[in-house]
Structure formats: structure tokens, C-alpha cells
Amino acid sequence: MPEFGTLLLEWRGDVAVLTLDRPESLNAINQAMHAELKQAFDAIEARSELRGLIVTGAGRGFCAGQDLSERKPLPEGHKYDLSLSIEENYIPLITRLTNLGCPTIALVNGVAAGAGASLAVATDMIVATKSARFILAFSKIGLGPDAAISFHLPQRIGSARAKAMMMTAAPIDAATAKDWGLIWEIVPDEGAADEVARLCKWLNSAPTAALRAVRSLVDASGANDLQAQMALEAQTQKALGYTEDYTEGVSGFLEKRAAKFVGR
Numbered sequence: 001m002p003e004f005g006t007l008l009l010e011w012r013g014d015v016a017v018l019t020l021d022r023p024e025s026l027n028a029i030n031q032a033m034h035a036e037l038k039q040a041f042d043a044i045e046a047r048s049e050l051r052g053l054i055v056t057g058a059g060r061g062f063c064a065g066q067d068l069s070e071r072k073p074l075p076e077g078h079k080y081d082l083s084l085s086i087e088e089n090y091i092p093l094i095t096r097l098t099n100l101g102c103p104t105i106a107l108v109n110g111v112a113a114g115a116g117a118s119l120a121v122a123t124d125m126i127v128a129t130k131s132a133r134f135i136l137a138f139s140k141i142g143l144g145p146d147a148a149i150s151f152h153l154p155q156r157i158g159s160a161r162a163k164a165m166m167m168t169a170a171p172i173d174a175a176t177a178k179d180w181g182l183i184w185e186i187v188p189d190e191g192a193a194d195e196v197a198r199l200c201k202w203l204n205s206a207p208t209a210a211l212r213a214v215r216s217l218v219d220a221s222g223a224n225d226l227q228a229q230m231a232l233e234a235q236t237q238k239a240l241g242y243t244e245d246y247t248e249g250v251s252g253f254l255e256k257r258a259a260k261f262v263g264r
């Protein structure tokens, strides 16, 4: 298991729990964290049995986005090319997260701002603590959205709310986020650790291939027409019908017992 300075990566069974660990800056993503995120994803992707990823933050925040202390204005006549960091860091990060062969969950334990919100929204499912807030802070510093939030957010909450969130940078609390369908569940602030344990237990006993199929199908639905989507569903069920978990699921039902899924 790699040792990190800005992250914690632990395994609970076959579920990876990735904790952003720079609480003094609300887990803002600096260059060191970007580098360690790459190593963490190398380790996660290399796992032979991978049944889930939970991303959360240490301390009172989830992630405050890009570390702005690394973006101090340059001397007169010099400017940063912001596309470089996006192409080198954020695009690979979101690509790897959304391509992972298991369900991904963000446990948003406090403020999620800028690219921190983008990271949470790129997961399959968000659980947030009661005091969590989502702030699309980009416009506050004169930037547009990045790290795929302009792709994912309108899909989740519709373009009117997504545009207003991104233009105003207004903090959206957990209750509103749930009302809008951005998050699945709210847990008490002091219940975050228990929730991680509960989610790990569920993911470690879930039919992983079937959950992975949910993401593939839902993600494909935006670009497919009805016939293409139904054909994809048929092909997906064909593949799932050959899995150990399908055989076990049906046996469990017929034998009136809980199925014991192995994730394959």
C-alpha cells in the first residue's frame, strides 16, 4: 500500500476509501496531491477484485478545489496557461474516476468547492453530511467551470439550476442538493465515519458487475436513441446473465435466503 502525504488510501475488504488529507486548506488540491492522486488511482486500478471506491475528505471540508496558493499572480506580462494543469491533471483524474470498474461514491463531509465539487459530482452517487455545501466557486475568481462539472451537473439537476449555480457561485446546502436530486442521502455530521463503514459493507456484498452496468447504461442513455438503448440493455443482460452473481441471485430468491454475491 503506497504511503501518501496528502491522501489516505485504505482498503476495507475490496473497497477503496480515498481520503483527501490536507484539512488545513479544506483539502484543496495542490501539485503534490495531483501527483499522489495519480499514484492512488494506479493502485486502485491494479486491484484484482475492486468492488467500490469511496472518496471523502479529512477534517471539516470535502475539497476546496484547486489550491489557489499555487496560482499567485505572476509578474507583469506573465500569465498562467490554465489548460496545462487541466489537461495534465483534471482530465485524467475525472477520466479514471468515471472509467473505474466499480461503483464510486463521494461522501461529502463539508464544503465541496470548485474542482472539489466537480470531483464529487463525477462519482456515481453522493452522500453528504447535513452541513455540507456545494459551491461552484469558479466564477468568483473569474473562471469558467472545469473538471467536467459543466457536463455532469446539467445532467444531474437540469441546465437552469446548473447554470445558476455556476454563474452565482451561491452555496447550495445539503437539503437543497437533495431536493434537486444532486445527492442521494444526507447523514448527520457526526455520522460520516459510520456511513463510510455502512457503504463499504454494502459495496463488499453487492453484485459489482450489475452496479457497473447501471453506470454504463445510464451514461450511454444521453447519446442513444430508444432502440439503441434497448439493444444495449439486451447485450448488458446477456453478459450479466453469465455471471456467478446472477446465478446466485436467482438461487437465493428461490431458496428464500439472502444472496451471497462475489462481485463477478
Ligand code: LHQ
Residues within 6 Å of the ligand: 024, 025, 026, 028, 064, 065, 066, 067, 068, 069, 071, 082, 085, 086, 111, 113, 114, 115, 116, 135, 137, 138, 140, 141, 143, 146
Ligand atoms: C484554500 C482554498 C483553496 C488554497 C480554502 N486554495 N487554500 C482552478 C485553477 C486552475 C486550473 C484548474 O482548475 C481550477 C478549478 C478550481 O477549483 S477553481 C476554484 C478554486 N476554489 C475556490 O475558489 C474556493 C476558495 N475557497 C473558498 O471560497 C472558501 O475557503 C470556502 C467557501 C471553500 C470555505 O470557506 P470557509 O468555510 O469560510 O473556510 P476558509 O475560507 O476560512 O478556509 C479555511 C482555510 O482553507 C483557509 O486557510 P487559513 O490559513 O486562512 O486558515 C483558506 O485560505 C484555505 N483554503 N480554499 N482553494
